[in-house]
Amino acid sequence: EVQLVESGGGLVKPGGSLRLSCAASGFTFNSYNMIWVRQAPGKGLEWVSSISSSSSYIYYADSMKGRFTISRDNAKNSLYLQMNSLRAEDTAVYYCARGAVAGGGYFDYWGQGTLVTVSS
Amino acid sequence: DIQMTQSPSTLSASVGDRVTITCRASQSISSWLAWYQQKPGKAPKLLIYKASSLESGVPSRFSGSGSGTEFTLTISSLQPDDFATYYCQHYNIYPYTFGQGTKLEIK
Numbered sequence: 001e002v003q004l005v006e007s008g009g010g011l012v013k014p015g016g017s018l019r020l021s022c023a024a025s026g027f028t029f030n031s032y033n034m035i036w037v038r039q040a041p042g043k044g045l046e047w048v049s050s051i052s053s054s055s056s057y058i059y060y061a062d063s064m065k066g067r068f069t070i071s072r073d074n075a076k077n078s079l080y081l082q083m084n085s086l087r088a089e090d091t092a093v094y095y096c097a098r099g100a101v102a103g104g105g106y107f108d109y110w111g112q113g114t115l116v117t118v119s120s
Numbered sequence: 121d122i123q124m125t126q127s128p129s130t131l132s133a134s135v136g137d138r139v140t141i142t143c144r145a146s147q148s149i150s151s152w153l154a155w156y157q158q159k160p161g162k163a164p165k166l167l168i169y170k171a172s173s174l175e176s177g178v179p180s181r182f183s184g185s186g187s188g189t190e191f192t193l194t195i196s197s198l199q200p201d202d203f204a205t206y207y208c209q210h211y212n213i214y215p216y217t218f219g220q221g222t223k224l225e226i227k
Contacts, residue, residue, distance in 0.1 A: 037164075045156075045164065045207055047216040059214040062121075095163055105211025106154035108175065110163035 002026040002109045004096050009114030016086050016118070022079040022096030022111055030054070030074035033099030035107055036081050038092035046092075049081065050099065086118045122146050122210055126219035132227040137198045141222045143191045143208035152212040155184055155193045158221075159204045167206075168193065198224075 008020040022034070036048040049060045049070040058070055069082040079096050093115050097107035123146040133139050143153065151171040156164035166175045168184035171191055181196040195202055203226050208219040 044221045045158075045209070045218040047209075047218065050214070050216075061215050100166075100169065104169060105152065105216060106166060106169045106209065107156075107164075108166050108169075110165075112163055 002098065004098065004109060004111035006094065006096050006111045006114035009094065009116045011117045011119065012086055013120050014087060014118055017082070017084045018086065018116060020081040020083065020094055020096075020114060020116070022081075024077045024079065024096075024098070027098070029072075029077040032101070034070075034072060034079045035097045035099055036070060036079075037095045037097055037107070037110075038090075039095070039113075040089070040092045043092075048094070051079070083116070086116075088118050090116060091118045092116060121215055122149060122212060122217055124208055124210055124217050124219040126206075126208060126222050128222060129220065130223045130225060132225045133198055134227045135198050135200060139195050139198060139224065141193045141206055141208075141224075143186075143193070143219050145189045145191075145210055145212075148188045149210045149212035151187045152210055153184075153186070153191050154209045154211065155182075156207045156209065157202075157204045158207065164207065 003025045005023045012018050035050045051058050051070045067085045071080045093113040095113045096111045098109040100106050100108045125144045127142045153171045155168040158164040172184045183194050205221045205223045207221050
């Protein structure tokens with residue numbers, strides 16, 4: 001069974017940093033692209049970042065470029081999101097998701113999400 | 121960036137109704153479109169990919185169509201479990217973007 005479990009969320013002050021983790025199991029992690037998607041309270045879904053299976057290709061939404069860093073450790077079956085210079089508008093539930101097989105840009109499995117709250 | 125616009129934003133319907141949600145892209149995305157269902161407090165669930173391909177395990181009352189810039193998600197006969205928010209997402213080119221969502225409510 002595919003499982004994605006996020007952790008690392010919490011309350012952080014504006015300008016602070018946080019590192020999110022996503023532990024994957026039930027599939028061959030190093031064969032899949034992985035993604036972070038976020039959802040602000042009461043709002044819609046927003047794609048954050050994607051990383052290819054071997055970390056060769058990395059993409060970010062414009063509003064996250066320069067502040068967020070996606071990475072993965074295939075030996076540990078883990079995905080990460082380092083978030084720096086956090087702003088109030090980064091407050092959201094952050095989901096990790098698996099990119100569909102064969103390079104599909106859609107997301108076939110999602111974690112339960114971890115809440116990040118940026119507030120003084 | 122490609123903008124995705126869904127309509128309507130809210131839809132009221134009854135069990136057994138046939139409903140259609142529309143998603144429009146600001147430029148052609150061929151068939152690189154997915155649909156997701158999300159219930160309150162839960163992660164999104166993939167329903168449709170490549171505009172019209174049904175994800176494994178998704179009931180056949182869900183169907184998708186369209187190409188280019190206009191797409192639809194149709195639920196042929198609404199069931200109680202279908203009342204949720206639906207999102208389209210393009211994956212033609214980065215950055216990927218989602219529609220703003222359509223909330224399907226019980227009439």
